[in-house]
Amino acid sequence: MRVGISYDIQTTADWEAILSDIEAADTLGYDSFWVSESRENGSACSVPALFLTSAARRTRNIQLRIGGRTVVIHSAIRLAEEVAVLDLFSRGRAGIAFATSGAQSTVPGHVHETIEFVRSAWSADEIRYRGEHLRFPSHTSDDAPLGVSFPEWQGDYIPQWEWGPAMPDFLAITPKPYATAPPTYVDISEDTTLEWAANHGVSPFIGADMTTDRAVERMQQYRAVADAAGRSRYEVEAVLERRMGIGSESDDCTLGGSAHDLVCALREITSKASIAHFVWRRGNTEDGDLTQFAVDVHPLLQA
């Protein structure tokens, strides 16, 4: 089982302390580090891809995950490019989780189209995309097929450096990421997106604010839809973010108690909801002891 950490970065003014924590987490064997997009206050990070790219060469193994990425404010094309650069700098450790449509005042289809586009852009060469919210290139006409499409063989090949001035119907996002396609997750709090993600092999993510019981229920629903659609479990990685603390009180959203209690709770959730990756949501760099958790809890999750 993988274990990562995430920060409520908006409550932590000292970014250097967070970067130091990423290094410590990398050394201690944590599997992932997540930074969410936020514009709440001056400490928040509105561009997590940039923040994580700054950490890429300071770490060796830890996965660097963008959380809560919105699609309404910024271009899907730029998103594909910036994640590719993060993936190159980190040699294949980039990943991205998208926010619900409700969290950004758009419709679910907008999120789904963006995910479909970026995954295609990373894994294929020249592509074209026609959707309700996204067209790539922008002059793609209404008679292009819906969704992603690829060029047909024209009987000859002319390399791009010999095109001259051109307005091609298909373009390639470059450079390509280090991995074939960085892992992509979406928040499944909304029914439409849960259904869509389960049917399309997009990994489910549930954040720290949903109660544990409700999160288990949602993950079970996701799995049922995916099973019905014939999708295999190995296609996706279910991620659950929780507030956790050795010695702290448990509540609807927090896992507490002794290290043994914590392990039991995590194991129980795993068996009920097929969770493959827990993310410890930390309020700030003083919130719990990274080393203690790594020593007392990690081994029991791996065993």
Next chain:
Amino acid sequence: MEVVLGPFGMQSPHPYRRSHADMYEDLITTAQKAEEFGYDGIALTEHSFWYDGYCPSLQPTLASVAQHTSRIKLVTGALLLPQHDPLKVAEEAAVLDRLSHGRLVLGLGVGYRPEEFHGHGVEIGRMGARFLEAYEVVRRALTQETFSYEGEFYQYHNVSLKTRPWQQEIPMWVCAGFTEWSIKAAARRGWSYCTTGDMDGGGAIFQRYDEFAESFGHPPEKLKRALFRDVFVMPTQEEADIIMEQDYWAAMNDQFFGFGFLREKNPDGSQMTEVPPPMKEMMLNNRLARPRGTPAMVREHLAPILDWNIDMLIARMNWANFTLERGLRSAEVFARDVMPMLRQTTVEKQTFEGPAQ
């Protein structure tokens, strides 16, 4: 005069294919060496949708450079602003400036490749007007706690960037070539101007810039000027010439056509794929605009720019086909044998005329 090394694009062109992950790692090495050699900054350049993986994402890339250097400035040279959302550019700039403790320099350009405008969904026909608006949006977002803007392309009402940059005012440059409209537009607004120069190297451009600025009521001595200059230093002229012909030209020839600079057709109507000999000669052997050779030769041809009151020189000596070692070798020799001339003159001018404002 500040001397900046670059710009780097992390390209893997067909005559010299490499791993992009290795190139991003090499960039960190280069930046650290640039700092060690005494350069004032490192610059990156961007393009999208180019087959060799030309870097499309400058500020995230500079964020990694920031973590592995401590002094040098981080320069976008240039970020093609009309192809971006200006508010996102400002957001990234604020975060990067904070992460680098105030080392960001924003060079902003217009762009010209049709594929990029179509790919990013921006009308190419109005790119100049869009650039001017976007530049002003970035400027306001980074300098005002709350700003509004009402333009043809961008409208914002009481918007605040929550993350504030480290610097009170991030240096911003209009990075353009030698077109009259861009020189005039920058001078009209009192914006700093960075040029790639022309056949004569750029002196006439700065003269036009000053004349325009004066006519718009901006004292020229208060404006900032920067120059991109192709340079390359080798112990012998013959060595430099061979490298230029074999390695520099192979990549440049591709970009001339692929980027749409040359539109000539062959008699059969097919796209011409070889640059006409006079243009190749000009690109390779115009010593004034592109001094490449021994340190003495480069010093001689750079000397005139000392009279142009330039604030920043971006010494472009790495090309897509160059190995890391070759680029670093030139950068080191340039820093050792050419930069002192640029520094010494700055000190002398300060002694003579008083500190630069």
